[in-house]
Amino acid sequence: EAEVAQSPRYKITEKSQAVAFWCDPISGHATLYWYRQILGQGPELLVQFQDESVVDDSQLPKDRFSAERLKGVDSTLKIQPAELGDSAMYLCASSQRGGTGELFFGEGSRLTVL
């Protein structure tokens, strides 16, 4: 069964350092999402791509976060510099173009900022 791949699964970094997460969506899925989930909370959307274009990045803290999906396939989310409050699970999800809206999530990247 096709899956959304994410790496790394776990990342520990010190504040002010740079960190990057990678996501490879299910093949053929045009829409890709990055969500952040703080422990005990629901996922919150950071950025949504349709193919290589950003559809919604209104909740992305653009002073320190950036995201790209250059060829419309895999995607990278970067944080620079990391802050203590960035500790969370970063979830990537994908969905089909024109689908029912069902999201397929990866296993997530757990970030701890010390």
Add this chain to the structure above:
Amino acid sequence: SQKIEQNSEALNIQEGKTATLTCNYTNYSPAYLQWYRQDPGRGPVFLLLIRENEKEKRKERLKVTFDTTLKQSLFHITASQPADSATYLCALGLGGSQGNLIFGKGTKLSVKP
């Protein structure tokens, strides 16, 4: 303000009983609503979708209802099993071209043998 509230942070029930989880929302007009299951340290997994013009959806032991007048969805697991223990998230789909979901905090269900 816009809110999504899931009835409680935790729900404990006995094996074999029906679990009922509630999702209420305020100041949203969702085109559809979805329920996901999330195990500790894992990504959410899609369970069911129900559209605004549907009253009820079923899948095996799962049933979802959607009342747009009450602004509420109920999620039922019948004949619950310990393996059903997880956090269940409701998510509102606002429709349109974006398609992203607004998630609630989730309800942690524990099914005791």
